[in-house]
Amino acid sequence: MSLISKDSEVRELVTIFESFPAPQRRSILKEMRLRKAMKLAKNLDSRKAKGKKLSEKEIMDSIIKIRKASG
């Protein structure tokens, strides 16, 4: 029962996603990949003792700062 419910939820999400125009779909996918890469990067950098783990906010603030600076 729960599987059917999850399956229909996924289908619903896919339908919503596909209703967006292509550029918006691309930016959603980009954002999803960025979030995943962020988690991986944190994990990779903190494997060594000297590695610093930044918070998601710190990373996003730095990204916004560069975006603003490069216009």
Next chain:
Amino acid sequence: MAETRIVFDSNFWFSIFHKNRAQKFLIVVAGNDLSIFSCEEQVKELLKVFNAPDLKGKIIPPFESHVEFIREVSTLIDIDRRSAIIKDYKDNYVYDLCVQSHSGILVTNDSHFDILKTLKRPPILIITVAEFWKLFS
């Protein structure tokens, strides 16, 4: 913001993991909206380097996460032909990767790639790792 397509040589990828710069790299890539390109040949080469006995301890396993990170931040393309421009033959895939991904920038400290500076077409800008950080940070 115009899209900037970039290829990094394997030493660069190794150095960001070795120097704990994955987060910094991600910030620069996302901040500048850079499009990174890689290929299976590069992933295989990196895995060989990670597992090399003389480099043991430089990169902390499991290496699947490193590969996953590369796959998330870059677009992997299939290289369907091999040039013979670079002196070190096994590095020619990097040139092919630049050409086939239409990348205008190659980041490398390897002087073997200097020959690309003499090519008029396709125009590929060769920059050093230090120049990359200076330019985009």
